Amino acid sequence: MTRQTYSISDLSRELDITTRAIRFYEEQGMLTPERRGLERIYTARDKVTLKLILRGKRIGFSLAECRELIELYDPTGDNKKQLTHMLGKITERRAMLEQQLLDIEQMKLELDTAEERCTQALARAQA
Incomplete structure (x- = not known):
């Protein structure tokens, strides 16, 4: 049985990311391709790792x-x-997004108030 391998351009095409991004993840120690001269040879595990990185991002x-x-x-x-840890991370991320939504709504209210005050001040100045 032959092991499935990929070149950097294969992974780039399949996963729709740049070769530069793949090399970055390699520099970060998240991918460890074999080398044949200057050519990088990626395994199915490397492909799964890249998919997990992209999904996480x-x-x-x-x-x-x-x-x-x-x-x-x-x-x-x-x-x-892994799945339990991911569920915890998802819960944390969801809570953070909910807080950001509340913060955005509050900021919109403050902008509405500031806009109304500016509009009223301009109306008084022109009267």
Whole structure:
């Protein structure tokens, strides 16, 4: 059975990310491709890692949080620990977003108040 491998351009095309981004994750120690001369050879595990990083970024996880989740990944197990940890991170992220929504609504009210005061002051100045 041959092991599935990918070049950097294969992964770039498949996952719709730049080769520069892939090299960045490699520099961060999150990917460890084999080398054949100057060519990088990525494994199926590297591809899964990249998918997890990209998914984590889409839902607002930091690179450090993505790294935590990836380190908990166990392809031979049931990944309960990883999934439980991810659920906790999702709960934290949701709470942070809810707070940001409240902050935005408050800021909008303050802008409305400031706008109304400016409009009234201009009307008085022109009268």
